[in-house]
Amino acid sequence: MDGFLDLLDQDLQKALARLESREDGPDAPVAREPRAARRIALVDDNADNRLLVRAILGARYELLEHGTAFDALAALQEVPVELFLIDISLPGMDGVELLSRIRENPRMARTPAIALTAHAMAGDRERFLAAGFEEHVTKPIVDEGILLGAIERLLGART
């Protein structure tokens, strides 16, 4: 019983530490320095796809790459981001499930997310928008302007 309370206590302390780190942590410099690159998380299991998105975004944004939904969830506990680019077909936990986990966290409940996916059949767009994604950009990315435009629009709407 004591052990259980200890565990609870640890959890509570961890949560408090996280809250504190949010208040004075890595987020703060971004807020103070408006010209710094805005941070985007990319979750895609295909390394070539990640490389391509990095090449398209270039130096405009700070890009955090994650190969799986689990890596992304773990990393997001520590480092907040302003936008998500999420592939749908991911090993273990797909992009839709990942987004719902992200949205469970009140800190990220309103962070915009783009489904960046090769699922481009009729009805897919509607499905992803209904799942809570703000945008749906299809792969192959034939016109990178569509991706860049969507990112700018969503980040612009947020500030």
Add this chain to the structure above:
Amino acid sequence: MKAPRLRHVVAFLVLTGGGILTASYGWESRSVLVVGILLSLLATWLCLTLSRRAARVQELVRFRTGELEWEMAERKRAEAEREEEGARFRAVFEHAPFAVLTVGEDGRILMANPKAAETFGYDRGDLAGRPVEDLVPPRDREAHVTSREGYSRDPRPRPMAERGSLTALRKDGAEIPVEISLSSFATRRGRAFLAFIQDVSPLKTAKEAAEAANRAKSAFFTNVSHDLRTPLNSVIGFANILLKNPEGRLAGDELLYLGRILENGKNLLSLINQVLDLAKIEAGKVEVERHPVVLSTLVRAVAGELASQVREGVRLGVEVCEEDGPIQTDEGKVRQILVNLVGNALKFTEKGSVTIRVHADPATRCPRTLEIVDTGIGIPRGEWGAIFEAFRQADQGTARRFRGTGLGLAISRSLCLVLGYEIEVESEVGSGSTFRVVFDPKSDPGRA
């Protein structure tokens, strides 16, 4: 009758003769003679009467015997008939391909056929006498009693419940989907109810198998589409990035080659999209969503979108009647047909014009046909049908000169089929082609 009469005459003669002989020997012979004659007369009458009686009795006996024989035959026949009827009933009851139960007013099973025993997993003799609720899952038992009582108040033949809503309980505890028809009949001990019960699990299994196959087909399309598009993301994406050549390090040839990689990547993407479109349409995986669509607006929009594909020396024209009435159709599909047909026309027309024309009914202003008229290379008459088949272009030389998948027309025709439209072509080699979509082929025999 004749034989007795002869006997009587002989008896009469003998007696009379005896009388005369007696009379001739004694004295007082006269009175003896009279008495003798009288006696013989009496005896003759007696004989006559008796023999008549006997004949009647005999006749009666014969008649009665005949009657009895007939009655017996009749009884036998009736018995045979009853037996036959019983056999007929038993044959139906025993060999019915579905379970049959008769149930008394007290809710106990009176009779069960072999199929019933099989369906519910009991031994044959084990069903009779049980409450019929033993065959109902516990959660439904109370409702079953109520509905049974309801049925006995109005016992017309009818299905027991809506299709697909009944579940029965087997002896081993397994539940099976069933369909049940009810009827009733009168017996010496009150009313009995008949239940015809069909185990529909095989039907359900077949339906589920079909649904599973359908799901597998959908999943296959989804996976193929996703997995073919994924590698193209690298091909098209990186070619795009290199082509920007931001630091100017790539030479003219290299940029040309990169351009070819990009172009072919895009062609492959469009081929994948078209093949999947066609496969989906042909697998019946395409749903039609009809809404009111103003065709002139759609035509202008598509013409605007395709402006970039118009060659120098070719004019893309739109001829629509103003204020055309909306038609109930699937806008996305009509757009796709339009893009395919106009795109084709532009591809095969090196000079002259491509015109999109909508013919509307003069009275109702409702569009009846959509025409795409070009002044391109044309199609030989013998090829008019084949061009609508997948992967066919009029000749391979054309295919080489005008790159394309040859799927656009096949997709357009399939989409027209889905929408209930007709698509046709008229063409002359060297002067051009007209592709025509007829929106209501049945009511429009005299189209222009």
